[in-house]
Amino acid sequence: MRRITAALLLIALIALPGCAADEPVVVSREALGTVVSITAYGEDEAAVRTAIDDAFAVMAEIGAPLDVYEPLSDISAFNERPYTAQPLPPYARDVLDAIDELEVADAFSPALYSVTRLYDFEGAQTVPAEADIALALTAADGFVQQEPEHGLFARLKDPDPRLEPGGSLAPGLDLGGAAKGLALDFARESLRANDAVTAALISSGSSTVTLGAKPDGSVWRVGIEDPRDFSRVIAVVGFEGDGALSTSGDYQRYFEAGGERYHHILDPTNGLPARGVRSLTVAGSSLSGLDSDILSTALFVRGPERATRYAAEHGVALVVVDDEGRTLVVPAPEGSGLTVAEDSVETD
Numbered sequence: 001m002r003r004i005t006a007a008l009l010l011i012a013l014i015a016l017p018g019c020a021a022d023e024p025v026v027v028s029r030e031a032l033g034t035v036v037s038i039t040a041y042g043e044d045e046a047a048v049r050t051a052i053d054d055a056f057a058v059m060a061e062i063g064a065p066l067d068v069y070e071p072l073s074d075i076s077a078f079n080e081r082p083y084t085a086q087p088l089p090p091y092a093r094d095v096l097d098a099i100d101e102l103e104v105a106d107a108f109s110p111a112l113y114s115v116t117r118l119y120d121f122e123g124a125q126t127v128p129a130e131a132d133i134a135l136a137l138t139a140a141d142g143f144v145q146q147e148p149e150h151g152l153f154a155r156l157k158d159p160d161p162r163l164e165p166g167g168s169l170a171p172g173l174d175l176g177g178a179a180k181g182l183a184l185d186f187a188r189e190s191l192r193a194n195d196a197v198t199a200a201l202i203s204s205g206s207s208t209v210t211l212g213a214k215p216d217g218s219v220w221r222v223g224i225e226d227p228r229d230f231s232r233v234i235a236v237v238g239f240e241g242d243g244a245l246s247t248s249g250d251y252q253r254y255f256e257a258g259g260e261r262y263h264h265i266l267d268p269t270n271g272l273p274a275r276g277v278r279s280l281t282v283a284g285s286s287l288s289g290l291d292s293d294i295l296s297t298a299l300f301v302r303g304p305e306r307a308t309r310y311a312a313e314h315g316v317a318l319v320v321v322d323d324e325g326r327t328l329v330v331p332a333p334e335g336s337g338l339t340v341a342e343d344s345v346e347t348d
């Protein structure tokens with residue numbers, strides 16, 4: 001008789017998913033040009049769902065002005081008049097400040113739009129001529145940052161008509177290497193401000209932020225995929241509470257030509273796809289999503305050696321797969337609330 005009662009109780013618990021505080025609500029939607037998923041805990045499922053809707057709305061509000069692929073966005077409007085001093089697009093200042101604070105301006109350039117466009121990753125996928133890359137870099141290098149009230153503008157450094165406004169190599173801002181992390185931060189703050197949510201995780205695939213500790217006390221587990229076999233997880237990062245993680249990879253946007261892989265993470269010093277790394281993941285309990293997004297791109301460009309040194313010096317965790325397929329791990333500092341476990345788990 002006792003056994004039956006226990007069995008009935010179990011069924012009752014299973015039949016009430018989302019109502020118990022230890023069952024999360026999970027919602028995945030198209031956002032930020034990809035699929036974003038939010039996992040959130042709270043007692044009141046309906047209120048948690050409303051909080052998730054609000055977080056998605058905030059995410060869209062932050063991401064939309066910085067979308068260079070959307071012709072009507074604020075950043076596209078800015079890029080139409082690059083030689084005129086204009087106020088920065090919304091939130092671009094946050095990105096520029098974070099690049100300075102993280103001291104990665106050599107590797108993370110928000111002005112590479114002229115160079116990125118040459119490769120046309122989403123369209124014709126062409127290997128640019130060296131001279132065109134050099135000219136596009138001239139455009140990227142022309143941006144002058146004045147006092148905030150005077151805005152930002154580029155100086156025409158070469159009389160080539162392709163650098164004129166509207167020309168194929170005209171200067172432009174591209175904050176695509178940071179915008180997702182920034183939008184996830186704002187979405188997380190929206191969830192934090194909502195009393196219905198006790199803990200949450202937001203992931204855009206390449207970037208993830210966590211909010212608070214899971215109610216059952218277990219860690220948030222974020223798997224890092226093998227850059228050449230997506231069914232394999234090479235490492236798992238565990239977060240006890242707040243944290244952020246971003247991965248940059250040579251497999252996320254690329255084409256092959258002449259036996260070479262041309263991918264979307266460009267070295268600002270020469271305009272070529274950065275070599276030496278297949279994927280780089282950075283994670284930290286005190287990093288914001290914006291910081292981790294900037295760092296994954298910047299440290300990818302700097303290469304395995306400089307990246308591991310930066311991670312060790314700044315107390316952030318790092319998982320790098322180099323161009324020979326070797327995995328290098330810099331663990332998070334002891335007691336930082338973050339663990340990295342090397343793994344090799346088939347997910348299929």
Ligand code: AMP
Pocket residue numbers: 107108109110112116174175176177178206247248249252253264265266267268293296297301
């Ligand atoms: P992520 O996937 O975060 O590493 O961002 C890659 C995107 O950032 C690319 O698709 C470009 O739009 C842009 N990008 C490429 N190279 C750089 C760079 N060196 N610095 C800043 N943004 C870059």
Ligand code: MG
Pocket residue numbers: 176177178246248292293294295296297
């Ligand atoms: Mg990034």
